[in-house]
Amino acid sequence: MRQKIERQEWRLGDQIPTLVQLEELYRVSRITLRGALDYLEESGIVRRERGRGTFVTRDLSEERWYKLPNTLDELIETVSGLKVELLQVGASDKPPAPAFAFGTLGDAYRYLRRVHYHDQQPYCLIDLYLSKSLFESDPQGFIGSPAVAVLAKRPDVRIVGAKQIMRIGVAQEETAAYLHIGVGEPVAEVCRTFVDDSGEIFYYAHIIYPTQTIQIETDLLGASHREAKP
Numbered sequence: 254m255r256q257k258i259e260r261q262e263w264r265l266g267d268q269i270p271t272l273v274q275l276e277e278l279y280r281v282s283r284i285t286l287r288g289a290l291d292y293l294e295e296s297g298i299v300r301r302e303r304g305r306g307t308f309v310t311r312d313l314s315e316e317r318w319y320k321l322p323n324t325l326d327e328l329i330e331t332v333s334g335l336k337v338e339l340l341q342v343g344a345s346d347k348p349p350a351p352a353f354a355f356g357t358l359g360d361a362y363r364y365l366r367r368v369h370y371h372d373q374q375p376y377c378l379i380d381l382y383l384s385k386s387l388f389e390s391d392p393q394g395f396i397g398s399p400a401v402a403v404l405a406k407r408p409d410v411r412i413v414g415a416k417q418i419m420r421i422g423v424a425q426e427e428t429a430a431y432l433h434i435g436v437g438e439p440v441a442e443v444c445r446t447f448v449d450d451s452g453e454i455f456y457y458a459h460i461i462y463p464t465q466t467i468q469i470e471t472d473l474l475g476a477s478h479r480e481a482k483p
Contacts, residue, residue, distance in 0.1 A: 255465070257269075258298060261314050263309050265311065267308065297310060321419065321462075323471060329401055338369075343363070344364070352420075353416065355448070358454055359455070361385035362384055364381070365400075376462060377460050377462045379458055380458070380460075383456055411450055412449075424436055432461070438464075440463055441463075443460040445458045
């Protein structure tokens with residue numbers, strides 16, 4: 254039902270089908286449908302009026318505001334100016350275990366857990382590992398601002414290699430509480446790694462986004478293809 258609203262099949266102000274019609278459409282029980290409508294109403298997406306029906310009260314067509322960056326430059330531009338809430342910071346006796354074979358692990362890291370906000374709404378939960386020496390060179394900067402934005406302003410930091418992968422999963426109880434979503438709702442998990450000129454990992458992040466806030470846009474031809482044209 255949320256997808257139908259997001260895709261504008263049911264628009265702001267529209268009355269959605271009755272329970273009988275929804276039963277026929279989705280082939281699920283009325284109890285299940287009532288639970289789904291309860292959730293949509295609690296989220297401010299629909300409003301139920303006794304004797305009249307259920308109406309769409311929020312336009313979800315622009316909810317996917319966050320375009321997942323495909324390049325380092327896009328990433329730096331995206332994170333600049335974001336509001337950060339620090340949840341935890343401390344030493345990491347065990348270095349992070351990257352999600353893919355890229356770079357080598359250092360000896361010591363500092364761990365930060367944080368939530369990023371957009372328009373007062375949490376949109377990602379980050380578990381971040383920075384090399385101990387890098388973190389201690391500007392602890393307040395890394396604590397108070399997005400780490401990528403801080404790194405971009407440092408002339409002494411060279412990002413020689415940078416990779417990320419994305420996987421689709423579901424929200425666990427703790428994640429759901431931080432992101433204000435339901436347990437079991439789909440999430441996008443992004444793992445991102447930066448390495449220096451020696452191939453050592455100095456930045457590793459595991460980031461969880463609610464899938465309803467993000468989209469992925471890719472230029473399938475790319476700049477190299479356009480430059481190759483006569």
